[in-house]
Amino acid sequence: MKKLFCLGLVALICLTAAARLGAQDRADNTLRSRFVGAWRLVWLEEPDADGKIQKVDCTGLLVYTSDGHMSVQVMYRNAQAGSGAARVQYAQGGYEASFGRFDVSDAHTFTFHVEGALVRTLVGKDLKRSYELSGNHLIVKSPDPNEHWRVAWERD
Numbered sequence: 001m002k003k004l005f006c007l008g009l010v011a012l013i014c015l016t017a018a019a020r021l022g023a024q025d026r027a028d029n030t031l032r033s034r035f036v037g038a039w040r041l042v043w044l045e046e047p048d049a050d051g052k053i054q055k056v057d058c059t060g061l062l063v064y065t066s067d068g069h070m071s072v073q074v075m076y077r078n079a080q081a082g083s084g085a086a087r088v089q090y091a092q093g094g095y096e097a098s099f100g101r102f103d104v105s106d107a108h109t110f111t112f113h114v115e116g117a118l119v120r121t122l123v124g125k126d127l128k129r130s131y132e133l134s135g136n137h138l139i140v141k142s143p144d145p146n147e148h149w150r151v152a153w154e155r156d
Contacts, residue, residue, distance in 0.1 A: 031104040034133055035064040039153035041074060042137075046149040053148060062138075062153050064102065070112060071099035074151075089147075092118050108132075109143065 041060035048054050060074035079094020090096050098117035104110045105128075112127040132139045141150040 031107065032064075032068065032102075033066065035070075035102070035104070035110075035138070036066045037155050038063050039138060039155050042152040042154045044074065044149065044151045051148075060096075060151075068101050068103070069099070070102045071097075073097045090119060090122070098122055 039062040041058065041062070044056045044058055044060075045053050046056055057077045058074055059077065060072065062070070062072045064070045074091065074096040076091065076094040090098075095118060098112075098114050098119075100115035101113045102110050103113070108130055110129055110131060112129060114122045114125050114127060117123050128143055129140050130143045131141075136155045138153040138155070139150060140153070141147075
């Protein structure tokens with residue numbers, strides 16, 4: 001009888017754990033599904049050479065897929081303008097392009113796991129990002145207090 005009770009208890013623990021994991025997976029998928037689609041760049045802000053935040057003249061596309069992939073491309077219309085640190089870190093020759101996987105951590109952060117990028121020093125990095133998502137607008141920024149850029153995207 002004691003052995004049967006122990007087996008029943010183990011089964012109950014396993015079922016409870018599986019239910020919690022399933023609920024967590026559904027919550028993660030629900031959050032992730034809010035990102036899925038193609039997003040058009042609305043504006044990008046970054047510090048200029050003097051540290052003053054400015055909007056940069058650029059265009060871009062951000063794509064999230066339902067299976068957890070993402071890619072981003074940003075083209076600065078004037079590749080020679082400005083010398084912001086963000087450009088040096090993420091762009092080359094006035095162009096930024098990268099792709100990889102993403103995981104949504106919670107209602108305010110996600111991590112971009114870079115698998116390929118024009119700036120090769122980004123490959124293999126996990127870039128944590130803060131975000132605000134409201135309707136068809138997405139604002140993304142770095143949680144790093146030393147990075148002062150923000151980018152707004154809009155989904156049609």
